Amino acid sequence: MTESAQAASRQEQKGRTRQAILAAALELAQHQGFAQISLRQVARAAGIVPTAFYRHFESMDELGLALVEQSFSTLRRMIREAQRDPKVFDNIIDAAADVLVEAVKQSKAHFAFVARERVGGSEAVRRAIRHELDLFVSELAVVLARLPNIESWATEDVQMVSRLFVRNMVSNAEEVVEMPDGRPDLEESIKEGARRQMRLIVVGFRDWRS
Amino acid sequence: MTESAQAASRQEQKGRTRQAILAAALELAQHQGFAQISLRQVARAAGIVPTAFYRHFESMDELGLALVEQSFSTLRRMIREAQRDPKVFDNIIDAAADVLVEAVKQSKAHFAFVARERVGGSEAVRRAIRHELDLFVSELAVVLARLPNIESWATEDVQMVSRLFVRNMVSNAEEVVEMPDGRPDLEESIKEGARRQMRLIVVGFRDWRS
DNA sequence: ACTTTGAGTGTACGCACGTTCACTGAGTTT
DNA sequence: AAACTCAGTGAACGTGCGTACACTCAAAGT
Structure with missing residues (x-):
């Protein structure tokens, strides 16, 4: 019992x-x-x-790994919730930019932790984050492959676009994290930047291949 | 005397x-x-x-700032030398990918320092690196603005492309730095990735604006 | 020939650290 | 009710740290 x-x-x-x-x-x-x-x-x-x-x-290192796990499970929950929203099918780019900025603002500490320790942390923590991000690229590729414009692409091209998206996500998350507290006006400009970059990737990719 | x-x-x-x-x-x-x-x-x-x-x-912090300075002056020297090479006018993208990978390999320690401390370092060191990177974006924009395809663009568009290039440069430098020692075969794939991304940016930007 | 300068030395200090060990006492099992 | 488990305690240890201070002794300046 x-x-x-x-x-x-x-x-x-x-x-x-x-x-x-x-x-x-x-x-x-x-x-x-x-x-x-x-x-x-x-x-x-x-x-x-x-x-x-x-x-x-057992050690600070183990604590670090637990924080990596916690951070990514937070991130995954957000992505899963966002996927239920039907607007991602109409306009995945605007949706992604919104979700990103909201998510970062809501769990700033976790994102800051990942952004920092991804390059600055101990060997073990760095490896764990790299692994999680690789997983994340593959997961995102699956989501992307279902989208109307993309379903005809080659698998490896989808993977590469996914990698670019995740890389940009990380960069933009860094920017939101470093955003000074008293300047919420910067938020929209970061969002707009993220949107532009994603559009660039999609448009460029399509036209380059044609 | x-x-x-x-x-x-x-x-x-x-x-x-x-x-x-x-x-x-x-x-x-x-x-x-x-x-x-x-x-x-x-x-x-x-x-x-x-x-x-x-x-x-005076302190370790001051040492850190000196290292930032040293790292960026190394980088600047390389860029200046590369600009003398006439092939940057024909094919700036391939040239940039080559220069980047070569430069990182040659001054791995400096690039690793910048990549790491850009997000992981002390407040002062982080600020210094951010500032140098901002300068660098502006400098690159000047170079880009002289290129045949780009000379007609609006200033702020050139600036944005420059920002994207530098961001990608940082990401790719990180990749080369983290490249395992015994795997020089990865080098070409990183270079190819960098070329694709830059082409993507240029092509996407041109078509999107048209 | 002399004084001055200043890069590098050696000792000594108080402090925060990670880790050890034997312990307490409330919660759980029998 | 007695026995056991185990999260949290508190004192003690050895170590490496940043920094202070008084010093030496060649090179530079006069």
Whole structure:
């Protein structure tokens, strides 16, 4: 029994502390980069004693990998929700630009973490992010392949366009993340830039191939 | 007098030590990221005692800024040399892809430094890199504006294409930097990817505007 | 010949770090 | 009710860090 009834206060508490550690690390990493925050800083911010950290993660590196996982699962949930919206079929480009900027604004910390640690982090964290992004390129390719204009393209061309889209997504996410707080007017210009770039890719690709 | 004759052994030696510090920091930063190397590590690798470091730089941050400067002056020299080559007028895209890959291979450490610290470094270093890249976009725009196909474009369109080129340059440089050592076959595929992307930008832009 | 300059030295300091260990005490199992 | 489990505690350790300070001793300036 034990595991159905009223959901166990013991592991529930453990889960809450784990989340506190993740949240604390994410917050600290925003200001200084994950690689330069210490185990003790994280513990302090999470409200536990340094040694208690080891009850949840073997090392800071493992914490980093958990943050990568969390970040991408957030991103995937957003993409899945966005796909239900019928307007992606009419105008995938405008929809993508909107979703991107909204998503980044909503989970700024996760995007900032990925953007930074993708190149700046430890070997293990970098590899994990690269792997997730590769997966993401393939997933996006599947979505793209279903679109009216694209369904006739060769598989490898779709893959390449997907790669370009993801690369641009990363760049634009970086821009939104670095956007000064008091300047929401920049948001629309980033969006417009993203739209232009995506249109460029699609139009250029079609015409170049013809 | 004093400053012309046989070039002063005193400041000459100081310059040599300064270069040793820069080289040591660049080397160390390749493996762990500049933000996580210590003043003492740099001093050790440069063959001086920690306190002697202060004769050359006020802090690690100042060292970082010096490395940014050094990296971009390397890059600028390469671009200037490449511009003398007449083939850039016939086929700027192929030329650019060649120059990029060659340049990165030749000064891998500097490019790796910029790619990493652009997002992962300290606030000051990040700002300096961003500023240099902005300058670079403007400089490239001037070069582009002189090209046959482009000379009729509006200034702001040239600027935007330049921005796209630089962004792609950064991405491709990252790829070359991360390229595993034993796989020179990947080089050509990165080059081909870069060529395609640039063609895409140029073709897409022209057709979209028509 | 002298003084001055300044790059590099060596010691010493206080501090934050990661990790160890034996512990406590509430929640869970028997 | 007794036994067990285990998330969180608190003291202690060795280490590497940035920086201060007083120093040396050739090269440069007079």
